[in-house]
Amino acid sequence: MANAEKYLKPEVIQRIKRLDLRAQFIVKGFLQGMHASPFHGFSVEFSEHRKYTEGDDPKDIDWLVYAKTDKYYIKKFEAETNITGYLVMDLSRSMGYTHSQDLTKFDYGICLAAALCYLMVHQQDPVGLVTFDQKIRDSIPPKSKRSQLGRVLSLLARLKPAGETDVAASLIQLASMLRHRSLIMLFSDLLGDPDEVMQAIYRLRHGGHDVIVFHILDEAEVRFPFSGMVEFEDPENQEKLVIDADDYKKSYLRELEEFCEKYRRECFKAGADYLLIDTSMQFDKALTEYLINRRARC
């Protein structure tokens, strides 16, 4: 297990260059870690029996049938329902920020999205990808084919964070695009007006969609490890501010906590799931959140 868990650490994943392998490592590491978990067999349901052949897992043998027929039959499962998932990726310049971590917020989001895509495709859930900055830039319609994984990962690998963003407008635009109830997985640092963003989430929820908000922040944004005189520059609008970081740390952390708490509170009200993660955290937290949501819908 310890061997598997190491693949959930950002610093380990960072060493793997190929995105598909990253996703594979994350999911396999996660699933191995989940081996004895209550999620075993969570997403599929018995559909038919077939004769046991050599190489099948003995645990799948239906011993009741064996008792009746004295023959080995294997239980065959399939998904009860399919969930259409949308990976919604924020392309803002701020997502490209990191202070001391090797993975930027954007890289972290990409890895997370790729892992989820991998997991969903392997569960035969249709999954699509939407990227946005001030509006939706690219989208891949959801499909459950194995080839979908390649398309999604290919696009994710090409994405670059740049420019300003408008999360609320993009989500509203997305809501208007969706025809069926879907699971919207938003990957963003949400550094915009929270009221407008929440309006857009309400709109998605109103459309019957499930929403998981992966609020990704850099470790430096969460801990504010600066000291002395620092001139900060906003990467999106190039605003500058010279401060004595030691003086500001306390008030900054308080402001940030209020900000996150507002999202948490509003998401709870809206029925959306909110997960605050920073780039130093393992990926399993995000995947677990997805799976809890998935199970709730089965």
Add this chain to the structure above:
Amino acid sequence: MLSNFPTPLNPALLGGLLLASIPILLHLILRQKPKRMEFPALRFLQKREQANKTRLLWRHLWLLFCRVMVVCLLVFALARPRCDNAGIGILGDREQPVAAAMVFDTSPRSAYRSQNESRIQAAQQIARRLLEELPDDSQAAVLDSRLGYLTAGQDRSMVLLSPTSAGDRVEKLAPTASPADLSVTMQSGLQVLQDVDEKFRREMYVFTDLSRSAWSAATLRKIQASLGQSHGVAVHVIDVGVEKPSNNALEDARLSSQVVPKNSPVTLTARVHREGAAERRSIELWLDNKQGAPERRGAQTVELSPDSPQTVEFALPLLPEGVHQGFLKIAGKDGLELDDRQFFSLEVKPAWKVLLVSADPEDAVYLRNALAPRKLAREGRARYRPDWVPLEGFPQRTLIGKYAAVCLLDPPPVSADAWNHLREFVEFGGGAAIFLGRNARRDVKSFNTTEAQALLPGPLFERVARRPDGGLYLVPKSHDHPMLSEFRELETQNPWSFFPVFRYWQFEGDDPPGIVIRYNDRSPALVEKRIGKGRAVTMTTTISDSPNRKGTWNELVADWPFVMLAEEMMNHLAGGSGGRMNYSMGQSASLSLPAETPRTRFLLQKPDGRAARIHSDADSNRLRISRAQIPQPGNYLAEATVNDQAIVAGFSVNLLPRTTRLERISQEEIKEGLGESAPVQFARGQEEINRAVGKARVGNEWFEGLVLLLSLFLAVEYVFANRFYGS
């Protein structure tokens, strides 16, 4: 010239203050930029932006101020500013030649030894180093406590010498038994410095043990006055004393009588003073034997404590006729040996001849029995040898040299010749006692003649005063008079109140001088009058009446007080109490010689074994020894031969107690006594002395304070800079 404003030792370096502009320029031109970095969550920081700007501005100004101060303080420190707190002259030039007066307290205390060196040796060591370190062309005068003791002409110490010659003089310093007051020595030092050339810096070093007796309030006042008149002299008081001295001292040895008739008991008392922890010591009595070698004749052990001085008392054995000398000694050793002995001399003379003169031999019975009780007279142990003569024809021939005292008992009117003879006798050193009584009533006027009044204290009132009720008695004025000193122990009660006086003579006009005893109605009872070298006493009531006699004048002769008074009166009149043989250092001695001794050359034997020749005074039968011939405490003996007859006179000299008291005075008390503005600095130990002398020559340097301030500003600057620009 005298200023409290700081003066830089290196004024040229003050130009470096221009460097203070560098931080300002750097601040204005090359302002250091804070570290730049992207930070997307800037919105959470922007709320406090305005307050932040103001604070930043202040911090920048503080940092700038710190840096400017660092530069300025560095420049100031290197320029070595200093100020002259004492106001003692031009500062800054260490090489300016110095005129130094080195004043040494060489009182007997300076012989006190601690840690294997005496105070004077400690002072010499410091003085040598100070002399070596004097700048080129400096001069120094060496003054010690002999000053004032020597006459101005003799005093060769009041001149400035080269440091080498001054060093030689320092080497020769020794304790002085008769020290001058410290104020005198210091004043002489200031006088030496007063006339020196302007090119010299004037400094005075006072080497002292800071003993309270050397720095008495009177001395401090005199020093303060001297310093007030001398400007521009830096005075360094160098403490060479011991913080907690331990010493025993014998002081104030007193004989009950210095010249006594044969067979007289003599007691010797002395005070033992202790400084330091309490201890037990033995006090020994030593007397010279016939060969002049001291022999131990007694010892007492006393508990010595600094809080309560002890008094020891020795009864001397009955001594044969002649001059006797000896000493009291504290057994064992202590830090100061000079004060462990007290010397004494006394002379035992043959029983004094006293002439009793009265109209009737019965009138002299009481006095004769008092002076020479029959039993003692028979055994030859009486102190006096009284002779009686009738008043008629008195005196038939001169009395001088034949009697020690003459007593007129209830005299009737006597001739003018008789009064003149008696006056002449007294003028040459004899003693006369006149006891007025009823016989004087015959012709009171004869007692008021010029001849009689030469002896009597005043004219007699015509009538005899009467107090038949018995309420009148004698009241001694005080017990300080030698005639009454034996009554001192009875001071709480008056023994005379039991012996009433019924009749007595009074003097006309105001009370005469010299009253020794009064009656309780304030009338004079016993009056003393000095005439020439002798004394005459007059008692205003008789001592010839029996208390049982009808119409008696008094009951004085009834009991022991009369005997005691009669003995002491004769002792006083015979010159025993006036024959002084014991002196303190600094006094001249005057010894009485046998009558009609011609001018004779005496050989004076001094305690150190040296001898000096001195001549007696032919006119006064006295041998005078000046204080210059008494250089040290001890027993002195003067011998001569006149007409094949040896004449021996002796005397003893002791240290004054104040010259050996080691109790210390604090610097604060001296400063208080001299006043805050006095240019006096105290130092103890070589390091303190160097600092004090350096401070006086260079001034009170601010370097240390400036460096401290500089460090403070550097630290503040470091903290600020790190917070501003720290990575």
